[in-house]
Amino acid sequence: MKTETKPQETCPVKITIDLISGKWKPNILYYLGEDTQRFGQLQRKIPSISRRVLTLQLKELERDYLIQRKAYLSPLKVEYSLTQEGRSLIPILISMKQWGEVYLASR
Amino acid sequence: MKTETKPQETCPVKITIDLISGKWKPNILYYLGEDTQRFGQLQRKIPSISRRVLTLQLKELERDYLIQRKAYLSPLKVEYSLTQEGRSLIPILISMKQWGEVYLASR
DNA sequence: CGGAATCCCCGTAGATACTG
DNA sequence: CAGTATCTACGGGGATTCCG
Numbered sequence: 001m002k003t004e005t006k007p008q009e010t011c012p013v014k015i016t017i018d019l020i021s022g023k024w025k026p027n028i029l030y031y032l033g034e035d036t037q038r039f040g041q042l043q044r045k046i047p048s049i050s051r052r053v054l055t056l057q058l059k060e061l062e063r064d065y066l067i068q069r070k071a072y073l074s075p076l077k078v079e080y081s082l083t084q085e086g087r088s089l090i091p092i093l094i095s096m097k098q099w100g101e102v103y104l105a106s107r
Numbered sequence: 108m109k110t111e112t113k114p115q116e117t118c119p120v121k122i123t124i125d126l127i128s129g130k131w132k133p134n135i136l137y138y139l140g141e142d143t144q145r146f147g148q149l150q151r152k153i154p155s156i157s158r159r160v161l162t163l164q165l166k167e168l169e170r171d172y173l174i175q176r177k178a179y180l181s182p183l184k185v186e187y188s189l190t191q192e193g194r195s196l197i198p199i200l201i202s203m204k205q206w207g208e209v210y211l212a213s214r
Numbered sequence: 215c216g217g218a219a220t221c222c223c224c225g226t227a228g229a230t231a232c233t234g
Numbered sequence: 235c236a237g238t239a240t241c242t243a244c245g246g247g248g249a250t251t252c253c254g
Contacts, residue, residue, distance in 0.1 A: 011133060012205075012208045013137070013207055015210065017124065017203065022246085030120075038215090039216055050247085052219095052250090053246090077215070078215080095198075096119070099196065100121075103119070103123070106192070145236090150236090158236075159237085159238080160227055185236060
């Protein structure tokens with residue numbers, strides 16, 4: 001009945017949580033789930049985030065293969081979009097959103 | 108600033124993440140999902156956690172209504188179990204576990 | 215425009231020792 | 235058995251300034 005593995009050192013749940021638990025990462029992933037976004041677009045949509053922190057969070061998300069960075073020179077700009085893996089995370093974020101709404105409503 | 112952005116201040120996703128992103132909380136919830144656990148049982152099943160930190164994480168989980176604490180005097184012991192809300196979180200933890208396993212396998 | 219370089223604050227959690 | 239009490243280390247993230 002229980003072909004259970006104990007939570008290992010590399011606990012998959014913990015891995016998943018760590019990937020998305022930056023303070024602004026859910027927001028960023030949310031907007032990238034809607035569409036490709038430029039750095040400045042994200043900045044405007046998340047007004048309270050600083051350039052520095054936005055840069056850091058984007059770098060981490062890119063390092064973790066959840067998003068892709070594309071730099072252009074002609075019109076100087078940078079575009080971010082979800083990778084396949086990032087996109088596959090969206091359903092989980094949606095469940096968490098729904099759970100969180102119920103949780104907030106009941107408190 | 109009055110601009111209503113879609114991910115609100117009280118982003119439900121962020122709430123959910125924060126509730127479970129203590130370093131040991133997924134492990135604790137995992138074991139409580141199996142059965143009621145005494146303090147010492149949790150300690151033995153998560154050997155690398157200290158009593159202090161286990162206490163803290165349990166207190167937070169209790170404060171957030173995810174687990175319940177029951178103290179007994181006759182045989183001096185304390186038992187922890189999931190609340191209804193905590194139990195409703197398990198499916199999400201399972202999705203995260205599955206996603207994390209795929210993620211780890213592909214890297 | 216999209217960063218990089220510093221500096222600082224604060225919260226999480228580790229180590230260790232003591233207790234009802 | 236199931237905690238408390240300190241003291242400390244580390245790292246994320248905020249504010250500000252400079253750069254190709």
